[in-house]
Amino acid sequence: MTVLEEVHAAHEATFREVGGRRVVDTYGRPERTHRAVRNVVGVCEFGYGVLVVTGADRVEYVDNAVSNRVPDADGQGCYALLLDPQGRVETDMYVYNAGERLLVFTPPQEATALAEEWQEKTFIQDVDVRVATDDFATFGVHGPKATEKIASVLHQAASPEAPLSFNRGELGDVGVSVIRTDNLAGEESYDVVCAAEDAEPVFDTLVNRGLNAVPFGYRTWETLTMEAGSPLFDTEIEGHVPNELGLRNALDFDKGCYVGQEVVSRIENRGHPPSRLVGLAVDELPDAGAAVFAGDEHVGEVTRATNSPMREAPIAMAAVDWDLPDAALTVRVDGEGVEATRTDLPFVEGSAVSARLPSYE
Template identity: 85%
Template sequence: MTVLSEVHEAHGATFREVGGRRVVDHYGRSERTHRAVRNVVGVCEFGYGVLVVTGEDRVEYVDNAVSNDVPEDDGHGCYALLLDPDGRVETDMYVYNAGERLLVFTPPQRAEPLATEWSDKTFIQDVDVRLATDDFAVFGVHGPKSTEKIASVLHQASSPEELLSFNRGELGDAGVTVVRTDNLSGEESYDVVCAAEDAQPVFDTLVNRGLNAVPFGYRTWETLTLEAGSPLFDTEIEGRLPNDLGLRNALDFEKGCYVGQEVVSRIENRGHPTQRLVGLTVEARPEPGAAVFAGDEHVGEVTRAVDSPMREAPLALAAVDWELPEAALTVRVDGDGAAAERTALPFVEGSAPSARLPTY
């Protein structure tokens, strides 16, 4: 569950579950909050699962398991995937080299199974994998003024500049790690990581000290990320081929270290995947899984849809056939066909492009 339930309740929060973890859905007036994040800066508590990996062989072990190169130097991280033998995504993750340990951030429901799986496969290697979700709190800071926000409250360190790099410093009396994240909201962004027992003063500092920031929940997060064209694990990524999603930032195509990765490399080498992730502007908001048609031909399905405050229209991401017929697109809404128009991603140009923007 969220580390700060009572604090969020004091801000008027409504809660929901994401990956089995209780998180803030919204604080009310979601459209106003959304615009505040787009125009200035906002703070959200994220419900990551966390693993701590130690031992002399930690970097080699994790590097051999995932789709991207794990950095060998302290202060750097990567976005990576764990693939099944068919090349489909079992989980995505961020892996950070924190000196004598790796910190691995996953969707909350994937942390415990991943810890068990990796622990069972270490064999003779010097690797220890520990589930540490309850030890940490993670706050996302997003918006065009997020760098100014971090600078106004972070002491003993400067804001990191390179994507997925981090610096250690202090917010008030609490030690924190500040990560320059990959802009999934389409805005400049950071994750502030602290010990769970320091969560309350860190959240208070981020919201109320220095440059003020609006607190926001997962409803706003999902709308921001869809406008930015960012696929998310629960709605777009899980169980799909990364080639179909254009997730090039998660892949080193030269690794070929295991069967699933070899499948991904073969798809890359043959020219193009069978599907692609596209943006649609629709006349009425569909539900996830709604069928997409080109004329009378079924060509895909909606993965996620929102009513966009910035475009003032319903928007959707959809997984569709690579080659679409030359016919008008429609999406099923309440059993009827609603007109849809393919729209270039991102839907909204913010202060920084998302690193997950589909690239083919």
């Protein structure tokens, strides 16, 4: 569950389950909060699962398991995927080299199974994997003033500049690691990681000290990432081949073999995948899974949809056939065809571009 339920409740938060973890849904007025994040800066507590990987062979072991190159330098990280033999995503993750250990951030529901799988496969390698989800709290800081916000409260360190790099410093008297993240909301972004017992003063500092920041929950996070064109694990990524998602930031095509690598490389070498993610402007809000048609031909499905606060209209992401027929698009809403217009991603341009913005070559 959230580390700070009573604190969030004092801010009039409502809660929901995400990946089996209780998180803040909204603090009320989510559209107003959304605009505040887009215009200035906001703070959200994220419910990651966390693994700690130690041992002399930790970097080599994790690097051999995932789709991207795991950095061997302290203070550096990567976004990576764990694939099955068919090249489909079992989980995504962020892997950070923290000196004598790797910190692996996963969707909360994936951490335990991943730790068990990796620990069972270490054989004679010097690797130890444990679940440490309850040891840490993580707060995302997003918005065009996010860098200014971090600079106003971080001591003993500068704000990290390179994506997925981190610096160690202090917020007040509390030690933290500040990660420059990959702009999934389409804005400047950081994660602030601290020990779980230090979460309350860190959250208070981020919201109330220096440049003030609005607290926001997962409902706002989902509308922000949707406007930014960022695929998310639960709605777009899980179970799909990464080529279809345009997740080039998660793939190192020059690294050695890993499970699923042959499938990914084969699709890459033949020119394009069979399907791709696109943005749709729609007249009415469809449900996830709604069928997309080009004329009378079924060409895909909606992965998720929302009412965009910035566009003041419904928007959707859909997985559709690569070669769409030259015909008007419609989406099924309550059994009826509703007009849909393919729209370039991102739907809204913010202060930064999401590293997960689908890219096809």
